[in-house]
Amino acid sequence: MELNIKNELEQLGATIKTDLEKSNIELKSEVKTQLDALQGQFDQLTAKNADIAAKGLTFGEELKNQFSSTNPDVLAKGFKFELKASVLKPQADINPEYKPGITGYANRKVNARQLFAIGSTSSDAVKYVKESGYVNGAAIKEEGVISGESSFAINQETALVKTISTHLIVSKEMLNDVDGISSYLQNRVPAKLAEKEDQELLFGTGDIKGVAVTAVQFSGTTLTMGSGATVNQYDVLRVAINMIAKADYTVSAILVNPTDKTKLELAKSSTGEYLFPSGNMSVAGVPIVESNAITEGKFLVGSFRDGAEIKERQGVAISYYPSDGENAKKGLITIVAEERLALPVYHNGAFVAGDFTSAMAKLKS
Template identity: 35%
Template sequence: MNTVKVSESGRKDAGSQADSGHSEQVMEQVTAELRRIGDEVKSAGEKALLEAKNAGALSVDTKKAVDGMLVKQGELQARLNDAEQKLARRGNDELPVCKSVGQQVVEHEGIKAMMAAREGRARMGLKAITSVTSGADGSAGALVQAQRVQGIVVPSDRRMTVRDLLTPGSTNSNAIEYMRETGFTNNAAIQVAEGAAKAESTMKFDLQTTTVATIAHFVKASKQILDDAAMLASYIDGRLRYGLAYVEELQLLKGSGTGGNLNGIYTQASAYQAPFALAGATSIDMLRLALLQSELAELPATGIVLNPSDWTRIELTKTADGAYLFANPQSIAGPTLWGRPVVNTQAMDVDAFLVGAFRLGAQVFDREDASVQVSTEDGSNFTTNMVTIRAEERLGLAVYRPAAFIKGDFGLVK
């Protein structure tokens, strides 16, 4: 592509240069003459003042000479102003003129030639303005600013459900003790003969102890960022509390009971043993048999805990003709099975299940509610303007009746 640049004629450029040179010469000459006349006016003025002081008045010749010099000075000043205006006008003529695309097309020599011939093609180059870069000619990238959405996009939170199943409680100690009946021999019988000895039954009790566990974590942030980002402090507070609740859910359900961990419900639950054999038992059948096992232990289950994947598989169970076995896709009722509520949580492993009498069989004790504390006195925090933000809670779990809970797996995941 050839780009044609149209300039003024050489004659006009030469004329402009000549005018410029003449105006500059005039300015130099007039300035020098003004300087000379100024000196003469100053000298004549001093002479006139001295003459007036001595004689009491100016002579006619002196007054005429001074007036002539003042007139000459005024003429020279006018010529100097005229020369300066000519130079200023020429400087303005040299400023670049921004022309529209239409003006550039109309004034382009190639376009003019094509229009005169009424045929042919003409090409002219135009510098595109883009937002790709911000440093080269024709770029406008710095003018485009990204839109910032206010706030922070928070990751999805797990819905906590296990605590709601348990009997709530509180404690002021670091350990919880309770007596559990671990044996009972029932020899109650009908008295056969009057005066005969009565049958003796026996009972056994064991003291059970569960420790209060501490769940805690912290983050560090600069004092400046907490001051400058007003919502960051509350955001950190919420995320730290969520972290406590997340670990609490896992501990209540599957804590190992060692190394400061809670002794979880699933950990202490009784293993699933079908009260009777059932050929080709499905997941739904197994859950019903687990409920029966709990009922036979005189501790009727009040709920079922499943992983969401297992509950979905159960809901999608269909008959031979493709109809859902018991689920209604249009229903908004909560998940239930065999008359018991089903609790979905990812804290439960896929393919595992837990049924139990939750409120009768276990209780959670809060020693210290979840709290968030801020300190600047940790280590070098004071000298580095850092802040330590710590979240902490303390709680204990008492599983009074392990037989109230039945755990097992469906055997579908190998």
Template identity: 30%
Template sequence: MNMMTNHAALAASATRVPEFGRKDGNGGGDDKTLEQLQKELGETLGSVKQFADEFRTKTAAGDKISEDAKEKADKALSELGGLRGEITELSQKLAQQKRGGGDEEPQLKSLGHEIVHNDEFKTYMEGGAKGTIGFSVKAVTSASGSAGNLIVPERQSEIIGIPRMQLRVRDLLTPGRTNSNSVEFAKQTARTNNAAPVAETALKPESDYTWALVNAPVRTIAHWTLISRQAMDDIPQMESTLDGELRFGLDDAEDAQLLLGDGTGQNVNGLYTQATTYSAPIAIAGATRIDQLRLALLQVELADYAPDGMVLHSAAWAGIELTKDAAGGYIFANPQAIAGPVLWGRPVVSTKRIGSGNFLVGAFKLAAQIFDRMDTEVRISDQDRDNFVKNMLTVRAEKRLALAVRRPGALVRGALL
């Protein structure tokens, strides 16, 4: 009997738990339905319209509107505002009750409500509430068939790429642009300077200068890659990452061309290729690499140019930075400093493209100029071969430029000691 009473009490208490969107049961009754509110709204709108027509007619006829009519109109307008508020509130509640759409609008129900409406509980109560009944809640785990499909790995937005070499060879040169497929310029090939003091009425000395017309063709540097449309759409950073990778690839190839291009085929005629061969202007006993680079700067200076930089292999520059004195102190480097690479007062461009045993020094901005015909362009298309039917995209990047080395004598190249 006690068990029967306890379960009955449980059922009674459970039914008293308010459901979401219902009144609290303290004399308020159920909420009006949306259909009821819409019906009342229509009736009230009709009353307001009727009052408006009546007022318009009496105003046109010059008749006075009674105070009673005014009060009824005010009441109708007040009811109209209240009904609109109720409809808005009910619409918000219905929207909150929806879970994933569908024809039905589920409600959030209490645990007690779920128990008393459970078929097993109803059968247990109809049988006299004899014995014990239990309810189990299915465990939510990461196993298949449970919540496994709901557990999504956290994805970090950053895409980790391969480290990139710092490219700065272009920065040493004078920038320019062209609208043609080649750039012609006059390059001085000989200079005989006979300038000297001259007596009055005497014959002035003649100097000799020779130029040659040189053509620097515009070259195209390009590459492409394939990627699926799904990867492009599903990974937020993929498009920008791919764009960056393709641009880096062009810059990397450009760096090699500007330095070592041999001018054959579609290659640029590069700086190192056209530079003057190093020849020590003076002899230095026990010369080191550091001495050699200073002598190369001197060679540029003796050719009447002001050197403004040098290019070394990364390993060669690291070897110079690690040079120590007899006490073990660094001569050129300060491990705690953040200063950029500088040697003999000139900036050092450290790049693998020049080759481990080579160096290049000179007055770069005076010696050469880049003419960009087309800035780096990255284009995406599904109209390449069978891309459309395979849902693939071809991403292509290219740039066009010409390199004019006007003064090869302002550049000195050589092999490091």
């Protein structure tokens, strides 16, 4: 009995061993098959990436190729891409750099007030006495003879203090949500107010009399070039300086439009040589100031520091009114920018104004 049991156990062990060996062989075969399939997919993906890099395909182009594929595995299993910055480039930067503040505007580079002396006043008007004529009778006096008589005329002038003002209406949301809106308003609004101030200081005809309006108008009678002479804009400015010099004033600046300064710099002789130096031009030592405060074709030559003065009652101030009208109901804010000033013109003869075309014609006559 014991012998039979031993034989049966040995047969059972041999059978189990055979079954295990068979299972290991089948398992290894199945694993190898799966590994081979994965290696094939990896090789296919590597070749695809190399092809994309070689062709420089965009993501859209490769996607189109895959959709048009007739490969059943592609259609059944789908497809994927490994996005590389050097190969598949995005159409737009999804993290753009943001520049704070508000751009897209430029302020006038030179304003008229930069040429004048600036003082202050606490009154609503500036009164001053202005000489309007002087007859000089001074001469060598002989003994027993009456000396020569001199006379003068004076007038009291009044320059009224006037307000230059503007206002804007903005929403509270804009002030809170738009980056840089406060600094923009504090910069842009006074700059635009200064443009209106330019108009008044130079060409005002109301309570503020502009210096170009009260100035002596250009005349060629002080110096005639002759009918055969070639006259240019430089000649006009030099004669204007001479007119002011003859009135015993010292010219501090020449104000012209940028286009007229450009014409001066581009003027050439008959042989093509430039007549005047470029850059910081001057006429007889007087600097030429270019500004859009004066219109093209016109000029203003003057003793700005001595001939007139800006008297400020109030400098530029910006005020915010959230309760103006129905602002509180509508969530709006009224912004007011204003200044108060006067312009006494002490010496009319300290300024000469005109336009280049008529001035050149006068010099030719």
